[in-house]
Amino acid sequence: MAEMSVAASRRLKLRQLADEGDGRAERVLEVQEQPGHYFTVVQIGVNTVAILGGIVGEGAFTPHFSAALGLLLAPEQAQSLGFALSFAAITALFIVLADLVPKRLSMNEPERVALILIAPMLALCTLLRPLSWAFSRISEALIRLMGLPAARDNSITHADILALAEAGNLAGVVADAEQQIIENVFELDTRTVESVMTTRERIVFFGLDDEDALVRNRIAEEPHSTYLVCEGEIDQVVGYVDATDLFQRVLREEALRLRGSEGLIKKVLIVPDRITLSEVLLQFREKHEDFAVVVNEYSLVVGVITLNDVMSTVMGSLVASHDEEQIVRREDGSFLADGITPIPDVQRALEVEAWPHAGQYDTLAGFLMVMLRRIPRRTDQVVWEGWRFEVVDVDSHRVDQVMITRLPAPP
Template identity: 65%
Template sequence: MESPLTLGLILLLILASAFLSLSEIAMAAARRLRLQQLADAGDARATRALEIQVRPGNYFTVVQIGQNMVAILGGIVGEGVLTPWFVSLLEHVASPKAAATIGFVASFATVTSLFVLFSDLFPKRLAMVSPEALVLRVVGPMRWFMFLLRPAVWVFDGLANLLIRAFRLPTERDERVTSADILAMAEASAQAGLLAVQEQQVIENVFELDTRTVESAMTTRERIVYLLLDDSDEQIRSRIASQPHSTYLVCDQHIDQVVGYVDAPDLFQRVLQNESISLNDRFAGELIRKVLIVPDRLTLSEVLEQFRQAHEDFAVIVNEYSLVVGIITLNDVMSTVMGSLVAPGDEEQIVRRDDGSWLMDGLTPIGDVARAIDADATALPHRGQYDTLAGFLMVMLRRIPRRTDTLTWAGHCFEVMDVDGYKIDQVMVTRVDEGHRE
């Protein structure tokens, strides 16, 4: 065979192998979600690619048959194709026998390098960069090859299926997208600059709604501003003026005897009409609304469902002894989700200091604490027994923490800085050199 014709055939074999390699990687790396979007937009090629991804056996059988055929033909055609050229170059500096040997080795290495570079590495790297765009281009020709090689495909695919069943391996790819997958994609997008850090945090917070309890977002018992049934008109006016809120809890004698709640706009309307806002007169029933009571072990996701079913945005949280432990509103839940995107004027629960330490509020959700110090929240000891930093310290110390108490975990020292009665107000968190200790 003439050398130019042989070189042309080798070039065609390299192109064929490159096409097969590109087709293999593009189909394997193509994201099903992206292909589904293209299919929904009316791209028939994306629909065919999705059908192949569901049962890819025939597709990859064609790829392997083609690649092995090309490898065999390349070995037959390429054997010594460049040897005469190398021999003619070396015969002036080496003996004829040595020139023939070296020329053959050089020819073999050159042809092999061309195949490795242009039919394997380059097309596979290209397919990894833009798999969806390329799979749309190759799916048509590959379907024709699947039709032409149907007998061989049927045999080899059947044998492969027998082996898969023998080893009890899955026959279909798991296409389920888990929350971990979504969080990983959001983190990758944030690192690439395609997603703002605050937006990534919102996505993480949404998935934490199923794990965070209402206690992590509620207004605690000692901070609740409530009205009593026997409060006078002057007392109610004074309390509203000094502590303005949109909603007030109404109790009978003490906070654990919850009667309902009143909305501030309803009270203001009566004030504008020069009517009494006392809650013990005959018109009080028009002001006091039935309150939603929820247990303290509900997650934020569950309390959102309770709000939806009851058509309310305000709830009282009670413990197993029917004692009020806090209140929560729809705005509290949304603020937890939105994080730093909302309420920029509120006091931050975690403050990063110039020396690299953190000053944290005792009521900071433990998930936010773990995220701030870059620790694994799933590795927290006794997980599930607490929701806040204060609860974490109580469980770990097995007592009510006192000022200057310290605890080391995950390479960080937690020091109690301020205690108000039995309530932990502030905790200083600093990085330490010692290893992980629980």
């Protein structure tokens, strides 16, 4: 019980108890850091009890079994069978009382058991320290000889945190939405800005020489909080304007002319298209901005990204309405997805871990292009991991809608 409870105790729970003033939890944490002497004393005790139990049990049980069997069998046969029955009884008792029951108790409530046993076990460690020191040195020498680490690795990775969140979700402690947020946060280091940006063809921008009426009509038809300002074409970026600044001019009955307007056009943040969402968040914080233009290696504009785009990725379905979801599950179990749906979202919906040619694309449309080796056309299909991806709508060479259907299992 002492060994299993210390090994199974969660460090986070013990640290919480220690911070609340429980000195026993602090001692358990110290043992977890340096468990050599502790486990050595446990093994000394377990093996001593096992050997003594066998000796004492054989002397205690064998005569009774032999005497009972002597009523039916010859003395030699009764003695041999009595010894065998004694051995079986002692083995069964040890399996149940010295193995299964203690381990079950220790695994069910490891922290509680460890706190109860830590004081008497540390007393035994002090008493048997010379003997445990000798055994520990021999064990560590053999471990190093095999090229294995002698100390426990207590580092916590993001995979450990995700596993804890999943376990909490299965136990009902962590809600589905909360688990999804935790997973989304760790995806910020792997997802690029291309997976969440507004693509080039959807950008609403103003030209420096646009007339007042054109600016007003564009704002009315496509309302946004921020508008890109360009010199003629979209790749000649000048800056951006806030919708609030434009509305203030409207309220003051001033003309909405961009060229020569002092302080109206702001300097825009330019970021490369291959950086991750966590990196663009860092740049937003350093530059005190919440809007950036995404360019490729040829300095061509491929999209724009805002702080709200990144936070919507983290919050997921908590902030996105059903109409805004890029991948929607239908009643028959199939999915209807936008071509620009990020692959992590598709992976999560379909529960498909491995994707072919990973790293060559970020969206569902990119996946289809890589698999087909050409621009997808309507009715094109790709089959992968038991799912059929069928292009149902294409708009000017852009994959607009994709139907994802589960294929029947092969016989």
